[in-house]
Amino acid sequence: MIRRYALAFGAVVLALSLAIAAAACGGSDDGGSEEGTGTVSVLSLWGGSEQEAFQKVLTQFTKETGIKTKYESARDFLPVVRSRLAAGNPPMVAIIPRPGIVADLANQGSLVSLEELGLDPEKINANYSDAWTNLTTVDGTVYGVVAKANSKSVIWYSPADKAVKTTQTWDELQSLTDDLATSSPIKPWSLGAKDSWTLTDWFENVYARTAGPDKYNQLFTGEIPFTDPTVKNALEMMSKMLNDKTVAGGIDGALGTGFVDGIGKVFSANPSAHMYMEGGFVGGITLADVNPNVKPGESIDFYPFVTIDEAQGQPLVGGGDITAAFVNNTDVAKLVEYLASPEAGTIWVSTGAIVSPNKGVTPDAYPNELVKKEAEQITSAETFVFDGSDLLPGALGEDWGTLLQTVLKDPSKVDSQLETFQQQAQDAFAG
């Protein structure tokens, strides 16, 4: 008698557990362009003031369409997207910080193209120049729109700081740096090298101006090796400009300082360096998060990264974030279309947080001189090269930053580091 109950009980437990396990294994459905659910989730890496600015755009979207949005912030964007994709729970829309990843994700079949969303790619792309639409196009299919643009070729300084003057050429900048290193109580440069992408931006500016835009594009698409002498040359120039004598806290100190703390070293109430080289977004972050007392044009300003080789001119290194869809429904299509519109761009730039590559956004939409100047620099650039480390496939972008940290600390390691990196690059470009 007892045995029979035990058996029945066991069978029930077994069946239940199997059912639970089966339910856990199922999931992940993706259909065609379905009716939306009334809410769209958006994932991006922005937090703080950048998030608030974007939220204004989303709020306006909800006002106009009645579709709710749910913004999620993931500072560690890639790992979050990858694990959510693997779990069958991707965000509906994501703003992807690296175009190299757009191609990766598109090739894996994770992204929904504009056409599949029921949008007209040509009509949307008409508002953007080729430099931008190239970034969203993978094998002829358009997978999104560039949401925002950044110039990464600017040197920040304070006009109120009488020790610093603007420079035109690398030689002038080098001699200014050397002068300040000996004469000034604080160091010429601040560097937020704990975030290694600040170093990749430095390298890209130097490389584009020494080896030229063509070689630049070849290098970051795997056509020439990283062991090419031009790479070593650019690294050596960097080390001459940025070393223990010229960087606040020395290289060790810089490697322990993050990007935002690096800004603080120049623009806080108690500065320990004169200049900072990073993207146009430094202005917005300084005003909102670092020191609200600085005045654009008076105690914070920037000028374009100097010319190095006259023949190569002043190519602009720029970055951009791309809006792309992971889920296909009518609400998602509406949001993507809205984000690509000049209206959304105008609201967004009016916060001072970003520059829009959208041609429909007029210069008077920008709220202060700093962003207006950055927008001009982007639209008027003769040559435009895209942030190279963001174009590198998969692992390489991060690893390249790690290499720069190592080389900056110990320039004698440059050859062995480049050789190892080239081996990795070969594997990565081969896919």
Next chain:
Amino acid sequence: MSSGTVAPGTVVAKPPGRRLAALREGGWQALPFLAPALILVFFFLIVPVIWTVLLSVNKTRGLNFGTEWVGLDNYERLLTRDSRFLNRDEFPWSGALVNNIRWLIVYPILCLLLGLITAVLATRVRYEAAFKAIIFVPMAISATAVGVIWLLVYSPDPDIGVVNALVAGAGGEPVSWLGRADLANYAIILAYVWASTGFVMVVLSAALKGISQEVIEAARTDGATEWDIFRRIQFPLLSLPIAVVAVWMIINVIKVFDIVYIMTKGGPGGATRVIAYSYYVETFENGLGGYGASVAVVMLVLIIPVMIWQIRRFRSEAVVS
């Protein structure tokens, strides 16, 4: 494992033959009751382990499984060509694996030493409760918060970082604790020691309380000094809890991830990467599921011996206590 190898006096489990017999005699009735646990263990432990091992011999893009069989290539690359995991080009070796060994040596020893000292000393003072509470509080802070707290403590700016404020106060140059490849590992380990010493202390001081006062009084009557009491009575009687805590810490250290992620992200120049961090970077950041799985398998291989040792000891303890 034949029953012959088990040391005398430690046998608890029945020899395998008898166990089977027990099953035949009607022990199968236990199966329905074990089934829920067994099924959970099967689906959430055994299947993922097999899955990971299979992944590790494939080349994958994203987390999709089984795109391309590559045999042991992932392991070969991991152990010979990945300088951030194991760099044998120059002495001393470096890389994530070596960093983990550094953790394995420094962290448990420091924790045990400090935990033991505080536990023994705490029993001898009148404000014992307050003292223990202070040491134990960091235990209630999550590892991520510990990371953030110590990021500020180590800040290279003397106006922010306490440590550098002390250094600057003593007339020294501020040190970039987390920016120097030679110091960063130890700086992180120290932060983690701060967070877990409290746990060691609590376990050991509970064990100390368990030692009968009569034994100690008898020793005193026999003329033992306080040091003798610690050295010949308390310490030997504490060896069991110490071993338990040590195993707990060793397993923890092999898996350590969160505090490294928060404090340095494996930097500068990859100098503070640990195995779990490499796994995370390869799998999620770089999207190399197969390669990441091979890192996970290496970690598993390192943990298994510790587990086996622990389980064996559990069995023998059943008789001892």
